[in-house]
Amino acid sequence: METKLENKPLVLLVEDNPTNLAIMRALLNKQDCIVIEATTGRDALRAIEKHTFALILLDIQLPDIDGFEVAEILSHDSRKRETPLIFISDVFTDETSRLNSYKFGAVDFLVKPVDNFIFQSKIKVFLDLHHARLSQMQLLKLVHKRNDQLEIEVNERKKAEESARHQASHDPLTDLPNRMLFMDRLETAISRAKREKGRMGLLYIDIDRFKPVNDTYGHHAGDELLISIAQRLRENLREADTIARLGGDEFAVVLENIQDENTAHQVVDKLTQALNTEFIIRPTENESEITVNIGGSMGLAIYPDDADEEEALLRIADQRMYENKKE
Numbered sequence: 001m002e003t004k005l006e007n008k009p010l011v012l013l014v015e016d017n018p019t020n021l022a023i024m025r026a027l028l029n030k031q032d033c034i035v036i037e038a039t040t041g042r043d044a045l046r047a048i049e050k051h052t053f054a055l056i057l058l059d060i061q062l063p064d065i066d067g068f069e070v071a072e073i074l075s076h077d078s079r080k081r082e083t084p085l086i087f088i089s090d091v092f093t094d095e096t097s098r099l100n101s102y103k104f105g106a107v108d109f110l111v112k113p114v115d116n117f118i119f120q121s122k123i124k125v126f127l128d129l130h131h132a133r134l135s136q137m138q139l140l141k142l143v144h145k146r147n148d149q150l151e152i153e154v155n156e157r158k159k160a161e162e163s164a165r166h167q168a169s170h171d172p173l174t175d176l177p178n179r180m181l182f183m184d185r186l187e188t189a190i191s192r193a194k195r196e197k198g199r200m201g202l203l204y205i206d207i208d209r210f211k212p213v214n215d216t217y218g219h220h221a222g223d224e225l226l227i228s229i230a231q232r233l234r235e236n237l238r239e240a241d242t243i244a245r246l247g248g249d250e251f252a253v254v255l256e257n258i259q260d261e262n263t264a265h266q267v268v269d270k271l272t273q274a275l276n277t278e279f280i281i282r283p284t285e286n287e288s289e290i291t292v293n294i295g296g297s298m299g300l301a302i303y304p305d306d307a308d309e310e311e312a313l314l315r316i317a318d319q320r321m322y323e324n325k326k327e
Contacts, residue, residue, distance in 0.1 A: 009033045009054035009130050014044040041065035054130035060089040071104035171245040174230035182244035189254045200303050201255035201264040202313045204321040208295035210249040221283040236274045297325035
């Protein structure tokens with residue numbers, strides 16, 4: 001398990017010669033880093049397992065396993081092989097040895113006894129690279145964090161816009177389409193019927209005996225009744241049809257793609273039966289449930305049988321609804 005030290009880069013110095021170890025230790029102490037020492041290859045591997053290093057200075061000749069073996073072991077660990085590795089040697093100093101060290105993953109090669117200026121210059125370069133890499137990682141984290149925040153903000157804004165659009169086009173009590181959305185659906189249905197040379201129906205519904213319920217039991221009971229009416233009307237229509245609340249106790253339905261007048265009247269009969277079936281509501285949360293009986297007066301207009309324009313259909317459906325209500 002990795003052990004966390006103070007917030008400075010760690011440098012692993014692997015050297016079994018006490019004199020060389022003391023010289024390089026003194027030079028490293030002049031850098032802004034923490035030095036961890038090892039005198040054998042196995043000690044070095046244990047230290048590497050325990051800590052994350054910014055740089056490894058590795059002597060090739062060690063008393064147990066040599067530096068090349070240590071480097072080869074590190075090359076099989078994806079977490080460790082990215083750590084910069086500098087070989088140090090006073091024996092393998094020829095060009096072949098240098099090239100061989102690069103095959104084992106070394107980024108540089110130093111000859112002992114080390115030159116103070118060269119040693120410190122190279123150490124500083126790799127420590128600067130380490131700081132730059134850390135800064136880049138922190139910047140990337142900030143970018144990712146900000147991107148996540150922006151994504152959350154965008155999603156929240158979309159939800160808010162969708163909610164606003166829904167509220168603007170739906171009745172707040174029953175959640176049915178309101179008059180604005182209904183008129184849009186009606187226009188679309190007429191255009192589709194014209195294009196496909198088909199039929200569509202427009203149905204106006206006025207609830208009978210709603211006012212006595214509202215006056216007798218209060219507005220909460222009236223609201224509960226309207227919600228139940230909306231739900232029952234919706235359940236007795238096809239998904240393609242549109243049921244809307246125009247206001248008060250008035251509803252309207254767009255019947256899409258009807259075959260003929262008989263088909264439309266079958267829908268009217270079905271909705272009439274649904275409204276004539278008793279409703280059970282609770283006037284207030286603290287009161288017992290009550291049973292109420294209402295009904296509905298309906299006016300039907302069919303495109304293109306009755307009219308082929310929107311305004312004419314609306315007028316005919318409204319007129320027929322009021323005629324039926326008078327009867």
